[in-house]
Amino acid sequence: MSRNFILFATSNDIVAEIRKTVSNVGYCIVRGLNLGNFGETERNQKLFDFLSQLGKLTNHKNDDELKSTFWDIKYRGDDYASNNDITFSEDVGECPLHSDSSFSENPEQYLVMYVVKTANDGGNSLFLKSSDIVKELSKTDIGSQYLHILTNNQYPFKTPKSFDDKQGVIWGNILSANTPMIRFRDDCLYKGISENQEKVTQEMLDALDYLVNLIKNSNDIQEFSAQDDDLIIVDNANGLHARTDYTDKSRHYIRARISI
Template sequence: MVPTIQSVNSVVEVGIGNERLWWSKEGGQICAALVDHYGRDVSGSALGESADPAGLRSRLRRVAPGLSALCDRIRAAFDDEMAAAVLVPALGLAGVEVDQARKAVFALAALLGDPSANDPFEHVVWDVRNHGEQRSGHTSFSENDHKADYHTDNGAFAVPERFFLLYAVQAASCGGGVSILRDIRVVKQQLELTPQGRAVVRVLTETRLPKRIPQALHTRALVAADGYQYTPVFADLPMVRWRTHGLYRGLADRPDYDTVEVRAALDTVRDLLENGGEELRRVIPTDGLLLVNNHIALHGRSAFTDPARHLLRLRFHEPSA
């Protein structure tokens, strides 16, 4: 019998429905809850990790029932429908001042999980746009207008954040900046169709490959004494760790790992990601929200030229008790 690819819910769309006015009704209480929690009025761009994320989540659920209901539907799409990504076409923040939007999406993330800082920085909300000469040098995909190749986020961590979100303050008018996604469950099914592909899955599951971890990330990273991380591409948690440049650079740095078998396996996956079928392409419209399960989805984006394109990005772990 010829193996076939089984259908999965890679992207689930969640409409906002009756919660569309949640910010106008609940924004004041949300901002007040953040002031109380942090002990001062913190700008959205400066919000850091919470010392008590469960307490903040409980407070937000009390003061923001509309946003909480939307978050429950998003969570159900991930947990019940096993989505790799969830798209909310209109979040209800159109026209809201940018720093208020930062606080709004921070609150949404805090209801869904525990927001994490963008290492090596302390703030949680990151502005995704072309920063030009003002780039920090640490998050190039978020700070320039180039194409972003397929990758997973924060693979340096022992357990990377399960989720990240992108909120479009202003979508690109040039037709670029399209989000691209691949569900690793589908990618592995594609590989399992042939003996060669099954060998690729075996090699990249059984072989721990070296990746050099920048010194700035060593505080939280899963890193050996030599400054490298040794992890397989495919595992159970997360199901995939992939960053093309880092993997190939690791082989260049440590040629003892650069075997014919490993090189062929990486080349096969890279070619499938770049040229294979089942690629998911989504435009996040202005006021749209895309949430991605970072443990099972690879993501990237097309290049763009519109200097007004502006997204907000947050990463967050599963909620603490």
């Protein structure tokens, strides 16, 4: 595997390198931040200062608290798991390819994850470029027809309960005709469709089913692994991400999202 996606925090022009690498490859790792020995507050402040060079970090509660900007991706414990409707970020195991904030009006450009502790049995990152999905769809007549449907119709994305109690639906294109933009999370889409069946045609549903299958079986999915103290930066506008399976309950990442 090419290692050109690994950048070093000591580089003079690290911010420009991050932008360029994420734009070309779809993701990068910044290595050597040396934040592993700081306490949580100081580490998150340093992460905030570093990441603010890339854009505006999403604060999920619109307050000034760092804890509303950085989210622990970590198993929450057996008690919590048995008493709550837990999300992928609160559980171990694999997670399917998706883009973050697909149910928001303006999904962020970057997803970032700081690695506190890797899993000892997997939990690698996966990435699939939207341009590879479009290329694959365009190879066949039926794929091209479905691509046309996917770019020319608004689909309903249901907001997950864990994100917003009000659970609204937003309508958006899964793929864009003029840019490599992709907005995709299949559980939100299928929930949105089940509540809006009268507004979704059979051909829209067929196109989505075809896309879901193509994404799952794509040969273009890239896999990469990180190490403790790495900062992973992923293109959330032009690609999908996922993680491979693992069972290690001590795996700990910290997530933030950045708009440019």
